[in-house]
Amino acid sequence: MQYLVSVIDDGTGRATPAEDAAIDVFNERLQAEGHWVFAGGLGAPVSATVIDNRGEETMVTDGPFVESKEYLAGFWIIEAADLDEALRLATEGSKACNRKIEVRPFLTA
């Protein structure tokens, strides 16, 4: 079972070197214990571009699709047996990156 673990930033900006180091330790643990699928940090929302090609003409818009004080700063995709395990990992992840975190399941077939 895979879960998307989103890192929510509310204006603190880029991670500090200490946070980066803690994230590295956490990532190594995820890999060692077989929970790691993928992870990455994202550029600030101002770097986003929205494309809408549902109509006749492609619309290109500068900026994120939703403006808000809180935004997605990065994410993990983890493998966990169930929500209890996912929440336990996310609890440590939140401590490591020093940010709020959202856990959401991927749909299974």
Place this chain on the structure above:
Amino acid sequence: MSGTDVREAITRAHHEEWARVVASLTRRFGDLDIAEEAAAEAFATAVERWPADGVPPSPGAWLTTTASRKAIDRIRRENKRGGKQQEAQLLHDDDPPEPVGAIDDERLRLIFTCCHPALAIQTRVALTLRMVAGLTVPEIARAFLVQETTMERRITRAKAKIKTARIPYRVPSAEDLPARVSSVLAVLFLVFNEGYLATGPGTDPVRHELTAEAIRLTRLIRALMPDDGEVAGLLALMLLTEARRAARVSASGELVTLAEQDRGSWDVALIAEGHRLVRERLAARQVPGRYQILAAIAAVHTSAGDVRDTDWSQVVALYNQLVHLDPSPIIALNRAIAVAELDGPEVALAAVDRLQPRLAGYHSYHAARADLLRRLGRSQESRAAYDKAIDLAGNTAETATLTRRRGQLG
């Protein structure tokens, strides 16, 4: 067997077997929704068949077997429509019935799943009342004064989240257990309190069906986890509170304070049972949690045949212990109310006033102030505090008492 006997047998089976049937079907089919629907259908079938066929020798086994057949029917129907993922589970069709011990464990799994902290507290309450207590959706909606469709949606969403996010169906690991048990107890306490001090203009001030349900579920948890001190504490607290129910609302529909209650109408059997549990916890010599301390406070009150015999120094000592454990301002308020009996209203008022920034929106804060100001002869200020308390109170009987008290001010 008469029609009344059959009806009673069905009611009893519903009380005793509902959670077992839902729990064992959930484990077998891995789906709360299927389990709930099949259990409901099995009971409906019992209502139809038992009056004619007689009550089966083992109602629980009959209900589980019937519900399993209904569940398999549903899964077959759904498979015919395309989905094949349930097929494998049909292989378990010929499972022998579960031994009783294992099923007891499954009810515990059901409770922990329904009270999972990833669900909102109101959702946990609704789900527990539906899945474990077997209340119908309209009954739960009425209990919490929301529309039936709203309650239905809340329960449906919760079931979907449990499935999609894979909230596990098991008793939590030892490291998670204390936090998870406290989540379960919070749900039961909420159900009890809503029954004991019902909110809303259209309801009875005391909702016996909710307090009774909360006690029944807490007894079940107690039977399943006999060594847990907080479970025993919560059960004792509920029993010692429920024991005073008959004395709690006056003939004229006012809420009667502990000090003014007719202690002769307290339920001595419930008090004896509650005191027994409190003594058992004291003998265990473990550091008590908040429910055990609250139960001990209730035990001190219910030990006094007359309010003047109350051991207030013991009550305040217990509150001191509780404040240490739970810094909530409501606990501090109740402590101050006890302090008034020991050190006088002036000392208590100073303690209550310190809580103003955190409790200004809480009716009991203003009611406590009003009472202390009245005892100090400060009628003007007391009246203003009663006004605020009446404004904020949600319980009809409480409003009636506060209004009378305000009217009696000189």
